[in-house]
Each structure stands twice: as structure tokens, then as C-alpha cells.
Amino acid sequence: MKSLLDRPVPTAAASLTVRRGAARVLIDNWTGTSTVPSHTLYPHQWSWDSAFVAIGLRHLSVRRAQQELESLLSAQWADGRVPHIVFNSAVPDDAYFPSPGFWRSSTAGRAAGAPAGLETSGIVQPPVHALAAWLVHRADPEESRRRGFLTRVVPRLAAWHDYLLDRRDLGGGGLAAVVHPWEPGMDNSPCWDRALRRVVPAAPDAFQRADLDHGHPADRPTDLDYGRYVRLVTDYREAGYDDHALRHTFAVEDPCFNALLIVSERALAAMAEETGADATAHTARADALTRHLVTRLWDEGAGLFRVRDLATDTLVEERSVTGLIPLIVPYLPRHIVSRLVETLTGPHFDAPATRLVPSYALTGHAFDAQRYWRGPAWFNTAWLIHLGLRTHGREQEAERLRQGFLDEAAHSGFAEYIDPTTGAARGARHFSWTAALTLDLLSADLKEPTP
Numbered sequence: 001m002k003s004l005l006d007r008p009v010p011t012a013a014a015s016l017t018v019r020r021g022a023a024r025v026l027i028d029n030w031t032g033t034s035t036v037p038s039h040t041l042y043p044h045q046w047s048w049d050s051a052f053v054a055i056g057l058r059h060l061s062v063r064r065a066q067q068e069l070e071s072l073l074s075a076q077w078a079d080g081r082v083p084h085i086v087f088n089s090a091v092p093d094d095a096y097f098p099s100p101g102f103w104r105s106s107t108a109g110r111a112a113g114a115p116a117g118l119e120t121s122g123i124v125q126p127p128v129h130a131l132a133a134w135l136v137h138r139a140d141p142e143e144s145r146r147r148g149f150l151t152r153v154v155p156r157l158a159a160w161h162d163y164l165l166d167r168r169d170l171g172g173g174g175l176a177a178v179v180h181p182w183e184p185g186m187d188n189s190p191c192w193d194r195a196l197r198r199v200v201p202a203a204p205d206a207f208q209r210a211d212l213d214h215g216h217p218a219d220r221p222t223d224l225d226y227g228r229y230v231r232l233v234t235d236y237r238e239a240g241y242d243d244h245a246l247r248h249t250f251a252v253e254d255p256c257f258n259a260l261l262i263v264s265e266r267a268l269a270a271m272a273e274e275t276g277a278d279a280t281a282h283t284a285r286a287d288a289l290t291r292h293l294v295t296r297l298w299d300e301g302a303g304l305f306r307v308r309d310l311a312t313d314t315l316v317e318e319r320s321v322t323g324l325i326p327l328i329v330p331y332l333p334r335h336i337v338s339r340l341v342e343t344l345t346g347p348h349f350d351a352p353a354t355r356l357v358p359s360y361a362l363t364g365h366a367f368d369a370q371r372y373w374r375g376p377a378w379f380n381t382a383w384l385i386h387l388g389l390r391t392h393g394r395e396q397e398a399e400r401l402r403q404g405f406l407d408e409a410a411h412s413g414f415a416e417y418i419d420p421t422t423g424a425a426r427g428a429r430h431f432s433w434t435a436a437l438t439l440d441l442l443s444a445d446l447k448e449p450t451p
């Protein structure tokens with residue numbers, strides 16, 4: 001453990017304390033095979049968390065970063081889906097809700113290909129994994145080659161993307177849809193409100209929340225939200241987690257989810273080239289996805305991408321950070337990049353007190369500075385937007401965001417999220433992806449090109 005903390009990196013002396021604090025969080029949250037987002041609120045392995053964690057862990061231990069990704073991928077279902085939670089059987093059943101007994105993956109998901117030897121959830125999270133695998137490989141290509149890292153993970157990552165494009169193109173427009181608000185990772189964003197109103201909530205006595213044992217009710221989704229989350233999972237589970245058997249009540253196309261799929265397809269292309277395989281199919285897919293993203297989700301008037309509600313086939317008129325994240329997509333039309341940067345730095349999203357990006361427009365009718373994805377600023381979305389700004393050569397804006405990120409991460413004790421208008425810490429502390437992405441932004445090698 002000590003060796004991880006002491007490993008030298010090219011960081012200025014002033015940043016060393018922050019670096020050591022961030023490393024300490026990752027060391028404490030490591031279970032032996034993967035990293036929990038938080039020992040209290042989220043005591044299992046989460047899918048997109050592990051990808052962000054691996055991106056940071058590569059600065060401490062490339063091996064551990066590889067293990068983080070590989071432990072997640074070992075829970076992949078035979079149909080290609082990478083589950084959003086991999087449960088740790090050593091953790092008591094009531095430590096997190098919904099527990100393994102609620103998802104029943106190994107029985108209810110058997111026909112869909114859920115693994116028999118462990119329990120997982122049956123839904124997914126944004127596909128950041130191929131991007132993470134590429135960055136982990138790049139951190140030490142020789143070590144990666146020696147351990148056959150890409151040879152093992154690339155087929156799994158390709159099957160994961162195939163699942164998303166074969167089974168989840170529910171709108172028929174070439175984008176992947178999400179079927180539960182937990183899937184885009186921004187659980188109670190106002191973007192889902194309209195679609196969620198169609199969902200009949202489960203009775204309050206049908207389930208027992210565990211999150212309020214550790215989280216403040218003002219920071220978390222409401223009981224009504226949970227009733228609807230539970231209903232959606234129950235329906236999916238009863239249909240054997242089969243995307244063809246169920247007509248999903250909730251189905252939307254999310255800009256962040258699809259932007260990450262594009263960048264991850266480009267990462268797969270880069271990894272194919274690296275291993276001497278043919279990259280053409282991945283590049284062609286990324287190009288097509290980029291066209292579909294613009295055609296289906298870009299809103300020129302609003303200057304950001306919108307969520308598409310597939311039940312009505314209309315765009316949802318909410319401004320959310322998800323609509324800015326496609327900045328990470330290379331080869332976006334130049335005018336779209338300029339409009340996105342205008343929106344990012346304009347009145348809806350500019351929060352000078354923290355320099356971070358609120359999860360929902362400061363000017364929006366549903367803005368709430370404390371409540372989860374309805375206003376607070378999150379560190380993973382800031383990291384993604386920073387990556388996007390750099391992808392498009394917007395160095396000045398990127399540097400301002402990087403400084404804001406590092407200051408707020410350190411001040412908040414590596415909080416899960418913060419009030420964007422004051423910097424007050426909210427949610428869990430010692431949160432893994434906040435610490436991991438801090439390490440990444442402190443690191444000099446960030447200047448390496450993304451795929």
C-alpha cells in the first residue's frame with residue numbers, strides 16, 4: 001500500500017498533498033479485486049465508476065487499473081451487456097437497495113446470459129470502458145503487452161458495444177437507448193421526469209430504501225422516484241431482462257451515453273490497430289454514430305444536445321449537463337463545438353463560485369443546488385467536459401475547469417458532488433471517482449491524445 005502512495009509522478013510539490021489524499025481514498029476503497037464508489041452508500045462494484053477509477057488508478061498502479069476493468073468485465077452477460085452493479089457476496093444483503101435478492105440475475109437473467117456464479121444487476125451504465133482500457137494501456141504499453149491486457153479485454157468490449165447497438169437501438173435511428181434512469185448514471189435528472197410520469201410507482205411498502213441510512217434526504221432522489229425505479233426493474237426482471245420481450249415503458253436516447261459510445265468505439269479502433277487487427281468497422285461505427293447523434297439529438301436553437309423520449313419521439317426541453325458532454329466527440333461539426341462552448345460558458349451553466357458545471361441548468365425550472373442530478377456539480381462530468389474542451393483545442397476553458405475541479409475536489413474531501421454555487425460538499429465523501437479523476441487531472445501525461 002505504501003508503495004502506491006510513494007510512487008513518484010511529475011507533480012508540483014503543492015499538489016502532493018492532494019495527490020496523497022486522492023491516493024488514500026482509492027487505497028481505502030479497494031476491496032482486493034475492485035474499488036467501491038463509497039464503503040457506506042455504494043458498497044459494491046459499479047460499472048461506469050470502475051471505468052473512471054481505472055483512469056485514475058493507472059497513475060498509481062497499472063496492474064490494479066487493469067484488474068479494476070477486468071473484474072467488471074468478468075461479470076459480463078453472454079448477450080454482451082456489462083451490468084451496472086456487480087455485487088460483493090461478502091456485503092450484507094440489506095447494505096444496499098436494490099440488493100441481489102431483488103435483481104435475481106442468476107435466475108431471472110439466466111436466459112439472457114447472466115453469469116451463474118455471481119449476482120449482478122440487470123441494467124447497464126454508460127460505456128466508458130473502452131476509453132478507460134485504452135488509457136490504461138497507454139499508461140504502460142509494454143506492461144500491457146506483456147500481460148496480454150488488450151487481447152483479453154478487446155473481445156469483451158466489442159461484445160458490449162454490439163449489445164448496445166443490436167439490442168438497444170429501440171428508436172431505430174442508430175443510437176443506443178437507455179431503459180431505466182439508473183442507466184445513464186444521472187438518476188433523477190429532470191430530463192427523465194416526463195417519461196417517468198408514465199410509470200406507475202411500486203407501492204411504498206414494497207421496498208425498503210437503504211440509501212437514507214447514509215445519505216441526507218435533501219441530497220437524494222425522493223420516495224416517489226424510487227417507487228418508479230422499482231417498478232421499472234420489476235417489469236424488466238419479470239421479462240427475463242429480454243429487450244425484445246418487453247415493451248419498455250421508459251426508453252430514451254441520452255447524449256452523454258451515446259457520446260461515450262462514440263469515443264469508446266474510437267478507442268476500440270485504436271486498440272485494434274495496436275494489436276494488428278482491422279479497425280475499419282469501429283471507425284465506421286463511430287462515424288455513423290456521430291452522424292446519428294447530431295441528426296437525432298442536436299438542438300441548434302438551444303445550443304446543446306437534448307434527450308429524445310422514444311415514447312413520443314420528441315426532444316425533451318430540459319438543459320442538462322448530458323447535453324454538453326458530446327463535446328468529447330472528435331470530428332463534431334465546428335459550429336456545434338462553438339455553440340456548445342457558448343452554452344457551457346453562458347448563464348445556464350456558468351457557476352463562477354466553483355468553476356464546475358451544474359448537472360442541470362442554473363436557470364432551469366427544476367434546478368435544486370443540493371439534490372443529486374438536479375443541479376449539483378459532479379466531478380466525472382467535469383472531467384468529461386475537460387476532455388472535450390481539450391479534444392477541440394479549447395485550452396483556456398479547459399484549464400479553468402481543471403483548476404476548479406482540483407480546488408473543489410480537495411476542499412470537499414473528494415465529495416460525490418457539490419453545490420455549484422457555493423462549493424458545499426454533498427452526498428458521500430471519499431468518493432472514488434472524484435479521487436481517481438483528481439489523480440488524472442494532476443497528472444502530466446494527460447496531454448496524450450485521446451483516440
Ligand code: 9WN
Nearest residue numbers: 037042046048049182185186187211
Ligand atoms: C444507482 C455509484 C452510482 C453512480 C451513479 C449515481 C449513483 C446509484 C444510486 O451511484 O447511482 O446506480 O444508488 O443512487 O447516480 O451515477 O454510478 O456511484
